[in-house]
Amino acid sequence: MLVCIKIKPFLFPHQIGEHFMRLKGYQNLLEIINKRTEIEKYLKQNPEMVSKNSKQQPLFIENKLGDNNSKIIMDKDGEGIITSYPNNEVKTNKFAIRRKTKYIPILKHKHEYIEIVYVLEGSFIQEINGRQIEMNKGDLCILDKNVVHSSLPLRDSDVVINIILTPEFFDGIFMYLLSDGNYISNFIINSLYSKSKAQNFLIHHIKDDSLIKIILENLLIEYYSTEIKSSAAINGYLLILFTELSREITYSTGELIKDEQHKVKGRILTYIRNRYKDTNLNEMAEYFHFHPSYLSSLVKKEFGKNLKDLLTDVRMSEASKLLKNTDMTIENIVLEVGYTNHSYFYKIFKKTYGMTPNQYKIKLTNQRNTKTE
Missing domain, CATH: 1.10.10.60 (Homeodomain-like)
Incomplete structure (x- = not known):
């Protein structure tokens, strides 16, 4: 059963007719991004409405904020785990950036997209695949598709950002990054392979003097201070972000991701052996949910020859x-x-x-x- 949770979006100054200027640095970004939303004001005033184990959380949000400006498409499986799907806006833009709502526990759920979680200020605790993890300021987590996770409520001082990236986002200019065979590309490859039963995540600490921190701050400033967002600028920041992350991820972490990537190679070979009589590149790409150009480069990299x-x-x-x-x-x-x-x-x-x-x-x-x- 599909349900829609309606969330009233927070309006920034440029969206309500006030004079708008580009944000000036991190503190200005923090002031804008950390303003309380209507749901947060309500939760702050009515803490008794929220329980860590409340099964009424989606219904509660829908009843309190009934407007049609924003919808999160969700589905619940037989085990009660909620799956979140990209809405039309996210599908169109192929990415979105959201600040995590404070004061409310996020129940166990999974996504049909890749999510990057970045802690700007404070800390919070999330559970990933049954493992409880404390994330502090500067920590970044990349969650692949369908990994089950939840989190405890954020406090006043906690500011956490979610970056949503659909599989289609990695088409086009990101194709050559994914064919580099680096640690991050191996992670993304495994994540986009929807048949895989192994869901993974990466956690990496971003140092204060790191280039990655500068990239993330500029990405957020671009996203939150521009009325008409520049997709070219955002794509550029994200491309550099993934490139720099791949350089910083440790060898041991990379090897674990690479092991998962080799499993994809095995599945491709099994598919070819079972379907060699009548398959082609486009049919294979559709089956594996890969872009045909990417699948072609993946086969070439893993097997040393083209698909033909x-x-x-x-x-x-x-x-x-x-x-x-x-x-x-x-x-x-x-x-x-x-x-x-x-x-x-x-x-x-x-x-x-x-x-x-x-x-x-x-x-x-x-x-x-x-x-x-």
């Missing part, structure tokens, strides 16, 4: 097995391994094994006869 050559290898291997282990005619084998052009099959087979299928079959027969003598 990989499919040819599998087809030739299967043809060899059929010639060796069955009495099928060569004509039937050609069709069985996914070819319709017999001449092309003969050409590729000879190039692979150095002889025609007939010669190959005769050689196998002679070898068997020699062993029985």
Whole structure:
């Protein structure tokens, strides 16, 4: 059952007709971003309405703030875990930045998008996959799709930002970043692979003198002080952010992510072995929920050859097995391994094994006869 939780958005000065200027530095950003919303004012005045284990939390929010300006699309599974989906605005922009609401516990949930959690001020405690983690000022957490998490209420002094990134966000200019094979790209690859049962997260502390901190602050200033947001500027900041994060993530953390990426390689190979007769790049990309260009580069990086050559290898291997282990005619084998052009099959087979299928079959027969003598 799908439900919509209606949340009244906080209006910044430029959205209510006041004179608007670009934010001037971190303190100015903090003043704007940390202004109390209507829901926070209500929660502050009525703390008894919120319970850590309250099952009425979504209903409570919907009843108190009934306007249609913003909707979070949610679904609850059989285990009671809520899944959040990108709304139309997020789908269109492919990203969004939100400040985490204070004073209210966030119940167990998961997302159909990648989320970056960054602590600007204070601290808070969240539970990820059953593990309780305290995040302090400067800590950054990247959550992949469908990882189950929750958090305890934020206090007055806590300021936490959520950056939402849809899978489509990583198309286009981010394609080459994802093909670099670095730690962050490996994490994103595994996250975007929706069939994966392993949900992961990364936590990294951003130092005060770090370039990443400067990038994040400028990203937030751009997002919160510009009436018409510059997607080019935001994309630029995010691209640099991922690049710098990949440089700072430790080797050991990177290896763990890389292990998960190798599992994706195995699934791709299994898919090819099962579907080699009739699959193609676009069908594979749709199955794995990857951009076709990215899937092509991933296959090339992991297997050292393009998809066409990989499919040819599998087809030739299967043809060899059929010639060796069955009495099928060569004509039937050609069709069985996914070819319709017999001449092309003969050409590729000879190039692979150095002889025609007939010669190959005769050689196998002679070898068997020699062993029985």
